[in-house]
Amino acid sequence: MNQEELIKYCKQKDRNAQSLLYERYKGLLYNISLKYCTSKEEAQDNLQDAFLEIYKNIRKYKNQGSFEGWMKRITIYKAIKKYKKSIKTNTNIDNINLHNEINVDEDYLSKIPLEIILKCIQELPDRYRLVFSLYQLDDYNHNEISKLLSISVGTSKSNLFRAKKLLKDKITQYQNFDA
Numbered sequence: 001m002n003q004e005e006l007i008k009y010c011k012q013k014d015r016n017a018q019s020l021l022y023e024r025y026k027g028l029l030y031n032i033s034l035k036y037c038t039s040k041e042e043a044q045d046n047l048q049d050a051f052l053e054i055y056k057n058i059r060k061y062k063n064q065g066s067f068e069g070w071m072k073r074i075t076i077y078k079a080i081k082k083y084k085k086s087i088k089t090n091t092n093i094d095n096i097n098l099h100n101e102i103n104v105d106e107d108y109l110s111k112i113p114l115e116i117i118l119k120c121i122q123e124l125p126d127r128y129r130l131v132f133s134l135y136q137l138d139d140y141n142h143n144e145i146s147k148l149l150s151i152s153v154g155t156s157k158s159n160l161f162r163a164k165k166l167l168k169d170k171i172t173q174y175q176n177f178d179a
Contacts, residue, residue: 003067010058018055026051028068029075035133036079038122046082050075076138080148083126112174120170127151128163135160 001009001020009017029050033043053074061070121129130149134140135156140148142156149156 004063007058007061007063007067010055013055021054022051025068025071029071032072032075032138033079034118035121035137036076036083036130038126038129046075046079049082050078053078072138076134077148080130083130084150086126112171116174117171120167120174123170124163124166128159128166131156131159132163132167 001017006017006021006024010021026047030043030047033046033050034040037043037046050071054071057074061067121132124132127149131145134145134148135142142153142160145151145156146153151159
């Protein structure tokens with residue numbers, strides 16, 4: 001079944017089509033969830049929530065733009081919504097000097113298994129992980145991130161800087177441990 005037919009049958013709430021849609025896109029959306037969640041279990045929960053949202057709102061998809069992109073946005077927004085619910089108080093992060101760029105030896109970085117890099121990203125504090133993933137991995141800009149996470153542009157930049165610093169430290173630890 002091609003994508004257009006799959007969408008059509010999912011809009012008709014056909015269970016077989018929904019199952020096929022899940023099987024076809026679960027890997028892609030799970031990998032996206034892993035970038036925004038702190039564990040595989042949380043990513044799996046986010047994946048399930050995202051698919052429920054996709055099934056519920058598939059009638060709103062008008063066959064304009066990328067269907068995968070539409071599903072990716074839903075998956076990301078579900079993770080962000082869960083993060084926002086978990087925040088009890090809105091903490092203000094002081095801006096820091098962002099002029100010092102964090103550099104990592106990309107040759108060495110390419111030798112680190114993807115699972116290790118993903119684990120390092122998952123271990124970041126929530127606000128850093130979300131900003132890092134949105135900015136570095138999914139090409140959102142700081143204005144978009146500030147609106148999504150209800151933070152200032154300066155806080156977004158600060159969180160990205162801190163996320164990169166923490167990741168560099170974690171990768172350096174891995175490098176030292178691996179040596």
